[in-house]
Amino acid sequence: MTTPDSTVLRQHAEQAYAHELSALAAHDDRPRPPRWNLSPHAVLTYLMGGTLKDGTEITPKYVGERRLMEIAVATLATDRALLLIGVPGTAKSWVSEHLAAAISGTSTLLVQGTAGTSEESVRYGWNYARLLAEGPSEAALVESPIVRAMRTGKIARLEELTRVQSDVQDTLITILSEKTLPIPELNAEVQAVQGFNLIATANNRDKGVNDLSSALKRRFNTVILPVPDSLDDEVSIVTRRVAQLATSLHLPAQPPALEEVRRIVTVFRELRAGATEDGKTKLKSPSGSLSTAEAISVVGHGLSLAAHFGNGHLTAHDVAASLVGAVVKDPVQDAVIWREYLETVAKKRDDWKDFYKACRAVS
Secondary structure (H helix, E strand, C coil): CCCCCCCCCCCCHHHHCHHHHHHHHHHCCCCCCCCCCCCHHHHHHHHHCEECCCCCEECCCCCCCHHHHHHHHHHHCCCCEEEEEECCCCCHHHHHHHHHHHHHCCCCCEEECCCCCCHHHHCEEECHHHHHHHCCCHHHEEECHHHHHHHHCCEEEEECHHHCCHHHHCCHHHHHHHCEEEEHHHCEEEECCCCCEEEEEEEHHHCCCCCCCHHHHCCEEEEECCCCCCHHHHHHHHHHHHHHHHHHHCCCCCCCCHHHHHHHHHHHHHHHHCECCCCCCECCCCCCCCCHHHHHHHHHHHHHHHHHHCCCCCCHHHHHHHHHHHHCCCCCHHHHHHHHHHHHCHHHCHHHHHHHHHHHHHC
């Protein structure tokens, strides 16, 4: 496990929560799969939160249905890879990172999927200077994070799998089915050792970008991560993550008032659902995803404004500009939808007067 460094902008999960992982390992007396740092039960406690026998508080990393995390953890203890699917902002990458940190002690064996991700990023490449000087050799081989995970028995991660070209996706089939990667240039192969597995994430709004082949789908157990069920759950997620963000950025501001966070989350949930929370008013939904992650960004940006250009207390005036920017992605269609929301919903709520005026001023 790497040593935490308080000067980095964003610590890896295994660094930021090193004390929790150490405490869990010390109290973990349940069976552990080969090369797992924690038992599946302890991994679940790390994700969902709890209190250990010595009083150590384990903060929840995922707020949602416990069964989904049980399925995810149990999958990684089998020979099936795990695919986390959901709309943007449903904590797919966050859960992936924390699963890898808890199981393997490192979340850094990562391939970021894009349209330009090459086959070498998934399999291996070559140090061409050594290749030209010495010919194909182990020393000239440049292993991908997935191959390093295979050799060391750790969890590898592949973000945004459906953004990767289909032919590159299918290079995973042999790795996931045979747990082997042939290296024909060396007449050799890499065989995965016990503990190896893969967590991939995919955005279900990207369906049709690069659909997975049926052969590759069969190698994954899929867990769909939904948006938070309730307003209170989403407010809790946003509040906790903003507090962590403010600490890492050393923002000299007071923690955001709960009612301000609740208003922002309410706006996102109502526009996302196409109806007010009480179901009495139908609304049009804008083109953006209005995810929990975007709500966190809106509150974080507002805190920065409050800290550096305000009195340190988050107000509607501080969040209005970034909120409008999050909602209005299409300057024509979304702008109309946003104005309708302000006039038909926000304006009529007595305790939203300051919020309505602040949003109107920047709309």
